[in-house]
Amino acid sequence: MVQNVTLLGTGLMGSAFANLYLNHGVNVTVWNRTPGRCAPLVKKGAQEAASIGSALEASPLVLVVLLDYDVFKNVMSGNEHLIAGRDFVNFMTGSAKDATRLEAYIHAHGGHYLDAAIEAYPDDIGHESTLIHYSGAEDIWLRNEKLLKMPGAASRWIGDLVSAANVLDAAMAGAFYNTGIGAFLEAVDFAKKAGVGIEQLEGCLDYFLALLKTELTAVIKHHKSDDYRTDQATLSIYVAAVKSWRQTMLDSGHRASLFTANLHCMEVAVAEGRGDLGIAATHANHIKN
Template identity: 30%
Template sequence: MDVMNKPNVTVIGLGQMGAALADAFLSAGHPTTVWNRTPGKADALVARGAVRAATVAEAVAASELVVVCVLDHPAVRELLAPVAESLRGRVLVNLTSGSPEQARAEAEWAAAHGIGYLDGGIMTTPPGVGDSANMILYAGSPELLAAHRATLEVLGDPVDLGPDAGLASLYDAGLLGLMWSVFGGWLHATALAGADGVAAKEFTAVANRWLKTVSWFLSTYAEQIDAGEYPGSDATIDIQVATIGHLLEAGEARGIDGRLPRLHLELMREAAAAGHGGDSYARLVEIFRGE
């Protein structure tokens, strides 16, 4: 696409993430209008060619595609409710973190005012914005995402989650939980190996290979969860209860905090006590569901 023909984009909110979004649009050659409650935060972007809007209304009027990334959803509504009529007929891309319920409420508000709406989850930190290896999740109108994909893909790989506007926030929350669980397990394992003098970098090189196998398990277990059947053909819960004992013993011998593996053991014992010891680890999903 010719740079001169690239569509205008407005970015409202210039915290670390909002500034990174605006920077990515500028780097891709999009005429970019920016607004922030503290005008000085736009200085570096203006120096690179962005247009500083004096008001939110001015920012909204500058572009068909309006991207907002502020502190929370109440802040989104506070900023945009007064300019709802100016937003009519435009597309609002809300990349503000929030709950699925908040995202659905914003989608309803936008629809009531004739505003196209996409809700998004940015699955990277600000330095990763603009890298196609990183995902940005979108939920809302698939037609709007398709129409603006060429513009939005400069921020990262756009992943379409479908018309339910709450799904980007839901996936975001779940994936962050997965991330923290992986971090916790890795830190515990690194502390364990480090107690015997293994450098974190050395251990992690092997751990990264192991995570590829773990990824295979996730795909296999996902099929079991969807089917509601948990054959223990790979490794039963009973076997894993015995195996985790080795981890706990090694940790105790080295003075490593064992709260995390003990939580896993507690969950597995609960499933076994309910008569599911011969099932796969995926059976534990029903404990999280409260079933």
């Protein structure tokens, strides 16, 4: 296992990483663009690098926890010769294109690159259940796996495609998790305006969460097989029900914005001839006849 690690960026997440590694006896070198930000970590045993160059020279493993990709490129300017031979693991939030471009930049200067997406908050770092997705060259993951799983024991490498971590982050943390919270908040707002207390929603939350997990498991099965047939509710039946539910929301004066968007997606699928299939066919690239 690599015993030395360099951390670029000591904000909330960078500091959480540094504290974790220090607690596990790892030699940690830290660097921050703002002088003095590293002081609390230095008191705990970290070594503060006086420059980005000395930070890079301190370790063969560099964890990038800066604000964004542009900041990283700016601070690296003039120090590209120190990239060669080092493993860079990027924890900055960005797009799939950002990851691909940064990998090309690191490779062009002789370095090795792994992208990461942290599916947690700073307070979650170091917990057994914390998940971080890593994507890129498997050899980088394998030689640093023990250190990279310290921030979250549930972490995993998901493949050679360097953009995969960002794509999965956008899909699950963004399109699913974040929109799911928005949909629940929309439901809460509607129910309260219609005179139903939040306690009533709380009382059936566990039931619908279990129901959702069951349905999502079925959706995965349908998409794996490209077989969207069902002997339960078809898309056409869902559309009829959603129209009724949506009208109830509109009648109460609620905009029902997310609900309306979801209805639109299902109506498009029905218009494209998928009305007799299951709800998993709302978004489907390949349909078996």
